[in-house]
Every structure is written in C-alpha cells, then in structure tokens.
Amino acid sequence: MTSNLLRVGILGVGRMGADHAExxxxxxxxxxxxxxxxxxxxRARELAASFDGVRAVDDGLALVTDDEVEAVVVASPGFAHEEQVIACxxxxxxxxxxxxxxxxxxSSLRLVEMEAKGGRPLVQVGFMRRFDPEYAELKRLLDSGSLGRTLMVHNTHRNKDTLPGFVSEMIVRDSLVHEVDVTRWxxxxxxxxxxxxAPTPTSVADEGVLDPQIAILTMAGGGIATNEVFVNTGIGYEVRCEAVAEHGNATIGLGVGPLVRQVNRAGTHIPEDFRERFATAYDLEVQAWVDATRRGEVVGPTTWDGYAAAVVCTAGVESLTTGRPVTVELAPRPTFAV
Structure with a gap:
C-alpha cells in the first residue's frame, strides 16, 4: 500500500453499502x-457529505480505477458484481x-479463472458468518473432534420482511446462499x-412467491444439512444453527443478550435485521480484510467459495422449479498462475 491507511472506495450505498461506509x-x-x-x-452524494474527505464518484468503474482508491468494497446488487469485480x-x-x-x-467461475490467471488472490467474498464469534466457536468445536464426526447440520434463517420484488429464486440466491457457505465451511x-x-406459502408474501422454503443438502462425506429459509415472518431476524455429531451436539443463535425468565415467561431480544444480528461479524470481517490487504494477503472466503455457493444455488433454483433433487457438479479448481 502507498500509505499507512488503506484507502477504500465503496460501490453501492444501499443498506449494506451505507452500513459498510459508516x-x-x-x-x-x-x-x-x-x-x-x-x-x-x-444518495451517494448525501452519504459522502456525511463524512469528512469522502468523494462521490458518479461512475462506479471510474471509482475502481481512481488513483486515490487502493481497495474496493462491492456492496451493489448481485447482478452488478461480475462487471465490478472484473474491473477490480x-x-x-x-x-x-x-x-x-x-x-x-x-459467471462466478469466470471470476475464479480470471483471478487465478492474474497470479495472486485479490477477492474476499462477504460470507460474514465465518467471522461471527458464535459460528467461529462452533467451527472450532467441530474441528477439535471432541464431539466426534459431524453427522447433521440444521440451519434456520428467518427475516422479518423483504423489499418489494424479492422473488422465489432470490430466496435461494440471496438468502440460502449463506446457509450453503456455512454448511460447506x-x-x-x-x-x-x-x-x-416449498410448503404452502405464507399469505404475507407477494403473490407467487414461494416462502418459506426447505433445502436439503447432501455432503460429499454423506452428511446431511437441513435449511429453513423464511423471509417474511413479520417477527424479526433469526439465524440459528445446530450441529449434530456422534458424541454430542451444539446450537448457536438462540438469542441476542440474556435469556430472561420472569413471571412465568422467558424471552430474549430478536434483532430487527441482519445489520443488528451480525454487527460484530461485519466489523470483524472488514477489519480482517483491511489487515490482510495491507499485508498483501487475502483471508476468509475466496472466489472458489463464492463459485461453489453459486453452483449449489443455481442447482437449488432448478430444484425449486422442478421439485426434484439436483446433483451439484463443480468445475476443476484452477491454481494460481506463477
């Protein structure tokens, strides 16, 4: 890097991009x-004006090539990612x-291959759950072998509501994709x-949207993961995970803050949305990215992880459409050019 501080530009200033900017x-x-x-x-100009020394650049690709920008956070909608990551x-x-x-x-495979041909890794994919303290502790516990071989994982992913236009396929590509990555991990x-x-859909969802959905994943070693994704619960943001192993099981995501029992009631706080539930995970993820970038390294999920999740979700959309299980087939994993 050319300065003591990594100079960061952000593409996309919706909910996620604005959160990353702050x-x-x-x-x-x-x-x-x-x-x-x-x-x-x-909107970009208003956000830029809220911070000292931050510019709004009208053309996103111009931001990527801007000499002042040393590293980029891509927080735009998924359909824009390929072009923007290629530019990076x-x-x-x-x-x-x-x-x-x-x-x-x-398109994910194209990015994997392009990055490999470039000779060095440059991309970290934002699967922030790997940085969440509860998920990280669960991963350490399973890897320690103290519970024996992992047999099953049960994931629950519930949103309070969604933005207009969030169709059935997006539940797979934009929501289930988190469960796909964390299960592989x-x-x-x-x-x-x-x-x-897709069971009988909730009446709260838009017309024709299949919500909730249940996805059953079969692992290479024979394990099974069940995944419930329900994005219009009207309750709050709930993400839970239970790992079942040969000699025990472990569950995370039971609540945020203490479980309070009082006057024949028990309860805990349910977050409003993902920004509250995973605030610490996002902080740790971005800090790890900045630290690694300043060292000239990449940590966390890679383009291969992003590609593997995309393959599974593409197959998941086919399964949702046909009602049948779909085999997942990955391309050979390329190595970095030397």
Whole structure:
C-alpha cells in the first residue's frame, strides 16, 4: 500500500453499502474511506457529505480505477458484481465483494479463472458468518473432534420482511446462499446434491412467491444439512444453527443478550435485521480484510467459495422449479498462475 491507511472506495450505498461506509469511516483500524459510488447519485452524494474527505464518484468503474482508491468494497446488487469485480481484478485492486459473488455459476467461475490467471488472490467474498464469534466457536468445536464426526447440520434463517420484488429464486440466491457457505465451511466438504421444497406459502408474501422454503443438502462425506429459509415472518431476524455429531451436539443463535425468565415467561431480544444480528461479524470481517490487504494477503472466503455457493444455488433454483433433487457438479479448481 502507498500509505499507512488503506484507502477504500465503496460501490453501492444501499443498506449494506451505507452500513459498510459508516463502518470503514468510524470503526475500522488502518483504513480510510475516500470515495463512494451508486447509480442513485444523489444518495451517494448525501452519504459522502456525511463524512469528512469522502468523494462521490458518479461512475462506479471510474471509482475502481481512481488513483486515490487502493481497495474496493462491492456492496451493489448481485447482478452488478461480475462487471465490478472484473474491473477490480484488471486494476489489480483488492476487493471485498458482498454475497453472492455473482448471480450464477458460470459467471462466478469466470471470476475464479480470471483471478487465478492474474497470479495472486485479490477477492474476499462477504460470507460474514465465518467471522461471527458464535459460528467461529462452533467451527472450532467441530474441528477439535471432541464431539466426534459431524453427522447433521440444521440451519434456520428467518427475516422479518423483504423489499418489494424479492422473488422465489432470490430466496435461494440471496438468502440460502449463506446457509450453503456455512454448511460447506462447518463440514469442511463440498455439497453434492440439493433438494429445495416449498410448503404452502405464507399469505404475507407477494403473490407467487414461494416462502418459506426447505433445502436439503447432501455432503460429499454423506452428511446431511437441513435449511429453513423464511423471509417474511413479520417477527424479526433469526439465524440459528445446530450441529449434530456422534458424541454430542451444539446450537448457536438462540438469542441476542440474556435469556430472561420472569413471571412465568422467558424471552430474549430478536434483532430487527441482519445489520443488528451480525454487527460484530461485519466489523470483524472488514477489519480482517483491511489487515490482510495491507499485508498483501487475502483471508476468509475466496472466489472458489463464492463459485461453489453459486453452483449449489443455481442447482437449488432448478430444484425449486422442478421439485426434484439436483446433483451439484463443480468445475476443476484452477491454481494460481506463477
């Protein structure tokens, strides 16, 4: 890096991008927010004006090639990721790309291959659950072997509501993708089959939206993961995970804060949305990205992880459409050019 502080630009200033902007500008050590960009140019200008020394750049690709920007956070909608990550790779700039890496397996594989041909890793994919303290502790517990071999994982992913236009396929590509990644990570194996089932949908969902959904994942080693995704519960943001092993089990995500028992009632706080539930995870994720980038390294989920999740989700959309299990087939994993 050319300065003591990593100069960061952010593409996309919706809920996630604005949250990252505030994070980089106020809470991340070793980094300085210098530019933001969004097709909603007025919104980008308003956000930039809320921080000292931050510019709004109307053209997102111009932000990538801007000499002041040393590294990029891609927080734009998934359909824009391929073009923007390609621009970062061509410019040789490290990038933290929010999930999904891209919207389909073919375009994700193109990024994997392009990065490998470039000779060094530059992309971290924003699967922030790997940085959440509870998930990290669960991973350490399973890897320690103290519970024996992991047999099953049960994931629950519930949102209070969704933005307009959040269709059935997006539940797979934008929501289930988190469970896909965390399941691969916890088992330490690839997924070989996915079967997505849709029970009677909630009346709260938009017309034609299949919500909730149940996805059954089969692992390369024979393990099974069940996944409930329900994005219009009207209650709050709930993410839980139970790992069942040969000699015990462990559950995380039972609540935020203490479980209070009083006057024949017990309860805990349910977060409003993902920004509250995973605030610490996002902080740790971005800090790890900044620290690694300043060292010239990449940590956390890679383009391969993003690609593998995209393949599973592409198969999941097919399963949702046909009602049948779909085999997951990954391309050979390329190695970095030397």
């Amino acid at each position: 994070r980089v500008a106020t809470r991340i050590n070793g980094a300085r927010l210098v530019a933001v960009s969004d097709p909603a140019t007025e 790779l061509e410019a040789g700039k490290p990038v933290l790309c929010e999930k999904p890496l891209t919207m389909d397996s073919a 916890l088992f330490g194996e690839e997924i070989t089959q996915i079967h997505v089932l």
